[in-house]
Structures are given as C-alpha cells and as structure tokens.
Amino acid sequence: MIEWLTLALATFISEDVTCVAAGTLIARGQLSPASGITACTIGIVAGDVSLWWLGRFATTIIDVCPWTARWYRAIAVRARGAAEPLHRFAERAIVVSRFLPGTRLPLYVTAGAMGVRLYRFAAACALAAAIWTPAVILTTVAFQAGGSAVPRAAVQSVLAEAILAAGALMTLRGLRTLGDERSRLRIAARFARWRRWEFWPAWVFYAPVTLWVMLLAAWYRGLTTITAANPGIADGGTVGESKFAILRALPAGWTIPAILLETGAPERRLADLRAQASRRGWSLPLILKPDVGQRGTGVRRIDTWEVASAYLQEVRAAVIAQPYHSGPFEAGVFYYRLPHWSRGRILSITDKVFPEVVGDGESTLEMLILRHPRARLQADIFLRRHAHVSNSVPASGQRVRLVVAGNHAQGTTFRDGAHLMTPELEARIDAIARLTSGFFIGRFDLRYSSVEAFKAGTDLAIVELNGATAESTNIYDPSTSIWSAYATLCKQWRLVFSIGASNLRLGQPRTSLRRLTRLVLAHLATPLFAQLSD
Numbered sequence: 136m137i138e139w140l141t142l143a144l145a146t147f148i149s150e151d152v153t154c155v156a157a158g159t160l161i162a163r164g165q166l167s168p169a170s171g172i173t174a175c176t177i178g179i180v181a182g183d184v185s186l187w188w189l190g191r192f193a194t195t196i197i198d199v200c201p202w203t204a205r206w207y208r209a210i211a212v213r214a215r216g217a218a219e220p221l222h223r224f225a226e227r228a229i230v231v232s233r234f235l236p237g238t239r240l241p242l243y244v245t246a247g248a249m250g251v252r253l254y255r256f257a258a259a260c261a262l263a264a265a266i267w268t269p270a271v272i273l274t275t276v277a278f279q280a281g282g283s284a285v286p287r288a289a290v291q292s293v294l295a296e297a298i299l300a301a302g303a304l305m306t307l308r309g310l311r312t313l314g315d316e317r318s319r320l321r322i323a324a325r326f327a328r329w330r331r332w333e334f335w336p337a338w339v340f341y342a343p344v345t346l347w348v349m350l351l352a353a354w355y356r357g358l359t360t361i362t363a364a365n366p367g368i369a370d371g372g373t374v375g376e377s378k379f380a381i382l383r384a385l386p387a388g389w390t391i392p393a394i395l396l397e398t399g400a401p402e403r404r405l406a407d408l409r410a411q412a413s414r415r416g417w418s419l420p421l422i423l424k425p426d427v428g429q430r431g432t433g434v435r436r437i438d439t440w441e442v443a444s445a446y447l448q449e450v451r452a453a454v455i456a457q458p459y460h461s462g463p464f465e466a467g468v469f470y471y472r473l474p475h476w477s478r479g480r481i482l483s484i485t486d487k488v489f490p491e492v493v494g495d496g497e498s499t500l501e502m503l504i505l506r507h508p509r510a511r512l513q514a515d516i517f518l519r520r521h522a523h524v525s526n527s528v529p530a531s532g533q534r535v536r537l538v539v540a541g542n543h544a545q546g547t548t549f550r551d552g553a554h555l556m557t558p559e560l561e562a563r564i565d566a567i568a569r570l571t572s573g574f575f576i577g578r579f580d581l582r583y584s585s586v587e588a589f590k591a592g593t594d595l596a597i598v599e600l601n602g603a604t605a606e607s608t609n610i611y612d613p614s615t616s617i618w619s620a621y622a623t624l625c626k627q628w629r630l631v632f633s634i635g636a637s638n639l640r641l642g643q644p645r646t647s648l649r650r651l652t653r654l655v656l657a658h659l660a661t662p663l664f665a666q667l668s669d
Contacts, residue, residue: 137630139174146178147185153178154268168276176261176268183243183260190247225251226259233263320505321514328512332617344624355632362646364603364635367573370646371635372602379426379455379615381600386570390597391582395426396454401447408443417458426453427658434545460582460596464589465489466552469558469607470568471576471630474637478487478576479565482627485608486552489516491536494529501525503535509613510537513546520546549611555590563592571600574632578605603631 143152154175160166183527225246232238246256328334352358362371363408367384369376379395394411396404412421424434433450436442447454465487478652490510502570504510504517517537518525529535536544568574580598581589588594607627610620639645646654 139170142171143175143181146175147182150175150179150182151271154271155275155361158272159279161272162276162279168273172269172272175272176264179261179264179268180257183239183264184253184257186240186243187247187251187253187256190244190249193244193248224264225255229256229259230263233260233267242388250341309615317502320502320511324505324511324514331512331613332620333611333613334512343621344628347625348628351628351632355636357645357648359645359648359651360635360639361603361631362635362651363638363643364576364631365574366638366643367571368577368602370651370654372577373646373651373654374658375427376602377426377453378424378599379453380430381602382455382597384571384574385597385600386567389567389595391457393455393457394455396447398451398453401444401451403455404447405440405444408447409440410457420459422457422459423447424455424457425450426455432545434542457598460598462584463489463583464584464586464590465547465582465598466555467549467582467608468564468579468581469577469609469627470564470579470607471634472565472568473634474575474641481556481561482562482607482630483607483623484552484555485611486550486555488548488550489536490539490546490548491534492529494531494533494535496531497528499526499528500535503529504537509548510546516546535636547609548613551609551612551615553609555586555588557592559592560590563595567597574600574602575638576631577602578608603635614657 140151142157145156156173157166157171161168161171228242229246232242243256332340348358352360358455362373365371368381372381379393382390382393392415394408394415396408407419412418419438419440421437421443422434423437423443425432428434435442435446437446467485469481469484470479471481490507492500492507492510494500494503498506500521501518504514507572510517564579567579578601580601581595582598583589583594583596585594607623608616610623635645
C-alpha cells in the first residue's frame with residue numbers, strides 16, 4: 136500500500152521517472168503489474184486535473200482585481216477565435232498532447248482557463264493515461280528482464296489495460312453525447328416516459344386488465360359475450376369493423392359526412408375522390424384515413440391533391456375521406472345504456488388538447504419539441520411527422536401545431552373533461568345514440584367550435600364512433616393515477632359484458648369464438664400506417 140501511494144504521489148514530480156521506477160519494481164517482483172500501472176495511472180490523471188484546476192483558479196484570482204480583470208478580458212476577446220477550436224477538439228488535443236512532451240502543461244492550464252468542461256477534460260486524460268502509462272511501464276519491464284520476454288503478469292496487465300482503455304473510450308463517447316443538448320434532452324425524455332404509465336408498452340399496462348377481462352368472460356359465459364353489446368355494429372365493434380359503415384348508421388345532421396374509396400388502382404381512386412368531393416362541394420383540406428384502423432394510425436390531413444395521390448399510392452386498403460372540421464376543439468364522449476334503460480348515460484368525457492410549440496426565432500423545430508415538457512415525451516412521433524421541417528426555425532411567437540388526429544398514441548394530450556359534462560350534453564348524446572340502431576356502448580369522437588355551445592348540446596360533429604372495445608380515454612390525463620385508470624377500465628369492461636349478456640337474453644346473436652379469433656389475428660397481421668399519421 137505504501138509503494139502504491141508513493142508511486143501515485145511521485146507522478147506529481149515526474150511522470151516519466153515514476154513510470155520507469157514502477158517498471159523496475161515490477162521486473163524485480165517487488166510490485167504487482169496491476170498495482171503499479173493503476174497507481175501511476177491514477178496519479179497521472181489526478182495531476183492532469185490539478186493543472187486544469189490551476190487554470191480555472193488563475194482566472195478566478197485574476198478576475199478579482201479590476202486592473203487584471205480588464206487585462207484578462209481584453210486578452211480573452213482576442214483569443215476567442217483560438218478558444219473555439221480548443222472547445223471543439225478538446226478531447227483529441229488532450230489525448231495527443233500526452234504523447235508530445237512539453238505540450239501538456241500549457242494545454243491543460245489553458246483548457247481550465249478557457250472553460251473546457253471538467254468531465255470532458257478528465258475523460259480524455261483518463262483515456263490517454265490508460266494507453267500511455269502501461270506502455271511506458273511494460274517497456275521498462277521488458278528491458279529490465281533482459282529484453283528476452285515480458286513476464287506473464289505483465290502480459291495479463293496489458294490485456295487489463297486494453298480493456299480499461301476501451302472502457303475509457305466508451306465513457307468518453309458517452310460523456311461527449313451527454314455534452315450535446317439534443318442528446319441529453321432525448322435521454323431525459325426516455326426516462327420521463329418510463330416514469331409515466333400512460334407511455335408504458337400496451338402489453339405491460341394491459342396485463343392486469345386482461346386478467347379482469349378473463350374473469351368477466353368466465354362469469355358472463357364466454358369472451359364472445361362482448362360481441363353482442365352492439366348488435367347494430369359488426370361483431371359489436373370489437374375489432375376490424377368498418378368505420379364507414381358505422382358513420383352511415385349515425386344521424387346525418389350530427390355526423391361529419393364521409394365517402395369510401397374502395398381498394399383499386401391509386402389513379403382511379405384519386406379520380407373518384409376528386410369527382411365525389413366536387414359533387415358534394417367539398418374543398419381542401421380533407422382528412423383521409425383507413426376504413427379499418429386503430430389508435431389513429433394512418434390519419435392524415437390532405438392539403439393538396441399531390442399529397443392525396445401519394446397517400447393513396449401508399450395505403451392500398453379501403454380509405455375514408457371526410458371534409459376537415461377545423462374545430463378547434465375535440466372531445467371523446469364514452470356513452471352506455473343497458474337495453475332495459477329508458478335513457479343512457481355518459482361514463483366519461485375526454486378533453487383533447489392538440490400540442491403545439493411556440494417559436495423563439497432561434498431554435499429549430501426539433502429543439503423546440505425536445506425542450507417542451509410534454510411534447511418531448513412523444514418526440515419521435517412528432518419529429519417523424521415533421522421530418523421535412525424539423526430543422527426549420529419558427530419565427531418568434533409563431534405557433535406550430537404538432538398533430539391533427541385526436542389520438543393519444545399519435546401525440547394528442549388527453550385531459551379529463553368532467554368540466555364539460557352537463558345534463559343538456561348528456562341528453563343530446565343519448566338522443567343521437569338512440570337514433571343509431573343497435574348501439575349501446577362505445578365512444579363518440581366529436582369536434583366542436585364553441586365550448587358553451589358544446590355543453591349545451593347544440594354544437595358537435597361526430598368524427599367517428601368506436602364500439603365495444605373503445606377506451607374511456609380520460610384515463611390518460613397526466614394527473615390520473617394508474618389505480619384510478621384501472622378502476623375506470625374495470626368498470627368499463629364490466630358494463631360491456633353486462634350489456635352483451637342482456638342483449639343475449641333478448642335473443643341477439645353473438646360472434647363465434649372461431650370468427651372472433653380470426654378477426655383478431657387478421658387485425659394483428661394488418662400493417663400499420665403510423666408513418667402517415669397526421
């Protein structure tokens with residue numbers, strides 16, 4: 136231990152002489168290679184960091200005196216051009232200087248004076264020392280052994296130091312990554328996502344819900360009971376239902392109109408779209424989305440016919456077109472009614488907030504997204520969607536809307552909309568639902584222009600209606616606890632099974648398990664259109 140400490144301290148006097156001395160002790164068997172190399176490496180790195188602190192301390196002392204402070208600042212202004220390359224290539228310069236005698240003292244002191252980050256400096260010094268120190272020591276050992284061979288212990292130390300050098304290099308790269316604001320923000324966002332259950336993978340979050348559904352299936356005599364919950368929707372609206380077919384069943388006066396573009400040649404579908412839009416008096420922008428889809432995938436606002444053509448080239452499945460409702464508000468209203476009830480109820484309302492960032496005239500759109508406390512959590516979605524303008528710099532005060540589709544998976548923020556609940560709104564939703572044949576439970580996605588008119592039940596336009604497997608999406612409010620979310624989902628699924636069982640007792644049919652399984656497998660095999668979202 137005494138030899139180890141002596142070697143580490145001796146490097147402050149002369150690094151070269153100390154390393155040669157350590158090699159001599161190793162060759163004589165008085166010191167293990169690992170101890171000698173480690174002691175010298177630590178001592179050298181500590182000495183290098185001391186020089187950095189000397190430079191930093193000197194600037195602090197100089198800045199105390201008014202005369203020296205003015206002198207220093209004048210020099211700093213003239214040296215600014217030279218300081219920029221030092222900051223940019225600090226790690227390379229520090230590593231190279233280790234092998235160039237006479238350059239270390241001025242470079243290391245200057246690095247401290249010029250404000251090179253300590254973690255960058257120390258990591259580069261550790262890397263350089265991890266390469267240089269064993270080379271000098273083991274060369275000395277070889278000469279001390281008569282040049283015939285290097286002792287086995289020394290060879291083992293070479294391997295250990297090689298691993299140390301590789302680890303130092305990886306650490307250096309990692310620290311350089313952390314030194315980049317963009318990378319730091321991305322890493323912080325990933326950790327933040329895992330702290331919020333709303334962004335957990337579906338298979339993790341839904342595991343307890345799946346167990347609850349299985350218990351309900353056993354109680355209500357079969358999983359297919361849910362397919363009888365909405366007899367007016369194919370398979371109850373469990374999976375694979377046609378959105379267009381559902382829209383046609385809704386009251387026209389409260390529903391955004393839609394046309395269906397069947398599969399076929401993209402050119403023919405584009406011509407059909409233009410012809411039908413012209414006949415109906417629709418103008419751009421339009422909304423295109425797959426007729427069978429989930430979680431908002433494939434929803435896109437179409438501002439030009441060229442964009443529509445590209446969309447139809449990519450999405451060969453049946454597509455729905457609707458005129459764009461500018462809102463600016465959107466809500467999800469989860470409704471339910473047991474068959475014997477005279478009036479239905481609203482289980483929950485989701486107030487959908489479309490995220491946007493505000494330009495500062497300096498930052499790119501990418502950096503604005505990564506710095507936004509909420510948008511950064513779904514930065515990958517937004518940056519993919521806005522890849523063509525991610526490097527643009529929005530003007531100061533300019534608002535950039537990040538999403539059009541009102542879906543949580545596509546970036547929309549969901550808030551509990553209990554403040555929107557009124558008897559008038561509930562009565563209007565119930566009247567619409569009762570005019571929709573065979574519908575008892577599900578979620579209306581609505582757009583509206585006035586909050587007060589919406590609460591009065593006079594201003595709403597149905598974007599789509601989701602059936603038995605729709606979620607009560609207010610659970611995704613960031614302030615909602617995971618236990619509250621599970622409680623809501625358990626209640627929702629109990630209602631679905633209860634309504635399905637009631638309809639079965641009234642003679643309504645259910646989907647066979649074989650068909651339901653086939654629908655689920657077909658849905659899982661269907662390619663997603665996330666790259667086209669919004």
